[in-house]
Every structure is written in C-alpha cells, then in structure tokens.
Amino acid sequence: MARIRLDHIRHAYSPALARAGTFALREVDHAFEDGGAYALLGPSGCGKTTLLNIISGLLTPSEGKVRFDDRDVTMLTPEARNIAQVFQFPVIYDTMTVRENLAFPLKNRKLPKAEIQTRVAEMLRRIGLGEKADRKARGLTADEKQKISLGRGLVRSDVNAILFDEPLTVIDPHMKWQLRSELKQLHHEFAMTMIYVTHDQTEALTFADKVVVMYDGEVVQIGTPEELFERPRHTFVGYFIGSPGMNVLPCRLEAGEAVIADARIALSGLAPVAAGQKTELGIRPEFVEIVPIGDGIPVSVTKVEDVGSERIVRASLSGHPLSAIVPEGAAIPADAAVRFAPHALNVYADSWLVERA
Numbered sequence: 001m002a003r004i005r006l007d008h009i010r011h012a013y014s015p016a017l018a019r020a021g022t023f024a025l026r027e028v029d030h031a032f033e034d035g036g037a038y039a040l041l042g043p044s045g046c047g048k049t050t051l052l053n054i055i056s057g058l059l060t061p062s063e064g065k066v067r068f069d070d071r072d073v074t075m076l077t078p079e080a081r082n083i084a085q086v087f088q089f090p091v092i093y094d095t096m097t098v099r100e101n102l103a104f105p106l107k108n109r110k111l112p113k114a115e116i117q118t119r120v121a122e123m124l125r126r127i128g129l130g131e132k133a134d135r136k137a138r139g140l141t142a143d144e145k146q147k148i149s150l151g152r153g154l155v156r157s158d159v160n161a162i163l164f165d166e167p168l169t170v171i172d173p174h175m176k177w178q179l180r181s182e183l184k185q186l187h188h189e190f191a192m193t194m195i196y197v198t199h200d201q202t203e204a205l206t207f208a209d210k211v212v213v214m215y216d217g218e219v220v221q222i223g224t225p226e227e228l229f230e231r232p233r234h235t236f237v238g239y240f241i242g243s244p245g246m247n248v249l250p251c252r253l254e255a256g257e258a259v260i261a262d263a264r265i266a267l268s269g270l271a272p273v274a275a276g277q278k279t280e281l282g283i284r285p286e287f288v289e290i291v292p293i294g295d296g297i298p299v300s301v302t303k304v305e306d307v308g309s310e311r312i313v314r315a316s317l318s319g320h321p322l323s324a325i326v327p328e329g330a331a332i333p334a335d336a337a338v339r340f341a342p343h344a345l346n347v348y349a350d351s352w353l354v355e356r357a
C-alpha cells in the first residue's frame, strides 16, 4: 500500500482544449494517506472520473506528477501501479464460476494454490456468496455480480489502493445500504486505501473518513463530514452538503458587522476582506431560529414542509430565499422573524470562506 500524492495535476483532454484554457482538472495538489477511506464527491462533469483515472493510470495528466510514496508513477499503467478498480458495471467473467472469478487475480500473480484456496474461501464468506461459489457468474443478479467485482479487488493483499467509480449505480436501493456498510467494514479490517467516486452525498458521508468535494475541475474542500457541515470552505460545499443546503445571503461588511437588509449582525475576529469582493453570509437551516416579529430580522414565510420529526420553513428575507429547520409543532406565524446562531455564521468573499479568529 502507498500514500498517493497528486503533485500539481492539471488535465485537458486535448492540446487544443489546453490552449483554449479548458481544463477538465484545473489544479489538484493533494495527498491520499495510506489506509484512508476517501470519497470524491461532486456534481456531474466536475472531474471526478478524470481524477480517478489519473490515479489509476488509465489517463496520463497533461501536467504534474502522480507519486506512490516517493516513486513517480505518472507514466505507469494500472497493472504496474497495482491498483484494483471497481466500476459502475461489474467487470467479471460470466463463463467462470464465482470461485474462479475470485481466484483469477491471484492466479495471475502466481500465488501458491493453497493460499489461493484459503483467500478465496475467506472472500466468499465476506461477500456472502459461499453458497453460490460453484455457480457460473452468468446467472447471478446485478448485486451479486458487483459483489464479485468488489471481492476481486479485495482478495489481493498487494494492491496500492482500490478505486470505486459509482459502484452502487446498478444495485437495488434496498441493497445499497447493506453493501455500503459491508464496504466500510472491509475497509476497517483490511486498512486498504480506498477512493470512492460518487455524486451522492449520503454515499460519500457514510463511506468516507475524508470527503474530497470537487466543483468545476477543482478540489474545493477536503474534510470530515463534520468539517464540511460546520465550516464549508466554499459556498458550493454549503449548498451541496446538507438537506436543505446552507443559506447564502448577500451582505455588506461594515466595522466588524454583516449588514443584511436593515439588520446588523456582529461578527468577531473576521479576517480583512479586500474591497470589491462579493460578500455573503452562510448559515445552515439547522441554525436559523423562527422568532416573533420584532425579535429578529423580519421574513415572510412562503411554505412549511413536514419532514418526519421536523419541519422545513421556506421564507424570504428581503427577496432572498431562506430555509429554517424547526421542531415539529413549533409556532410559525406568516409574518415572522429569524435569528441566527452566532457560532454557526460563516462569511464568504468571492465564494471562499473568510477565516475568523
């Protein structure tokens, strides 16, 4: 296994695109620590698959280096990099049995027969396909086939990392949860570096210790699920993580205060913001309190949605949409006001978080 370092990577899919400044990856400089469970999360087209293929060696980056520990592997193939991959659709041999499919990567590496048998038996148990071990893969369900793909990656002890590209796409919704939990369990047991691409925040947040959020060809934040929730470094992370996402309200900064409509909100320890930058205040709906008019910043409530044990209040603050999550049964007058929890306020300048002391 290895630490995977992406050293100032940029990628354009053709020299003409590079000349026009159209990069699928604009600049990525980051290390995946050995044994970590990472998710690459972002909307369609943000560059997740491009990044994954650069790590695996399916794609050579236009600029920058890929290093496994201190070794430069930029020009090496996936086989030479010793990377296992699980794709959206199962990649297995239909005419082989489940057991033969799992043994295949070990036979290729010329492991002793007895060791292959032991490892395959253990993996069959782990992926729950022991009873179907001698069935041809052809007749199995999509879930079972994808489990074989997973097993083929995990059965090898020599891989530097295992990469997953939206591996649960073909899995039935009720099986997704189970497979994801199994994957997490396998990660704990095998302590293998795992990098998991998804556009689904639930998948990312439940699988990964660290989530790498991508937007428009860039990594905008790497953090634990808590860090992404509490301190989104970019307004995109605020919108993308959470349901509903973070409220982002245009504001003016004046003498250590944010001014929204006629309200002034004190902000302690804010780093200086250059003149001319677009400034915004971010507050998650969980930290917006609905209070009687006169006790906070006035809003007009437009809609109240019941979602299980809580309610989502949709409102308008001087024409800007604002959401609040309130407990079930809380009084919500049509003309109300809001108060923001001071510890949960984030200020953004040109969409990037302004640090606070």
Ligand SMILES: Nc1ncnc2c1ncn2[C@@H]1O[C@H](COP(=O)(O)OP(=O)(O)OP(=O)(O)O)[C@@H](O)[C@H]1O
Pocket (backbone or CB within 6 Å): 013, 024, 042, 043, 044, 045, 046, 047, 048, 049, 050, 051, 199
């Ligand atoms: N082979 C290619 N040739 C030219 N452009 C490409 C190619 N593959 C991807 N792109 C472009 O590169 C950008 C990043 O694509 P990529 O597939 O990495 O994104 P993604 O985040 O994985 O999206 P998705 O979730 O839809 O797979 C997109 O603008 C895409 O159109």
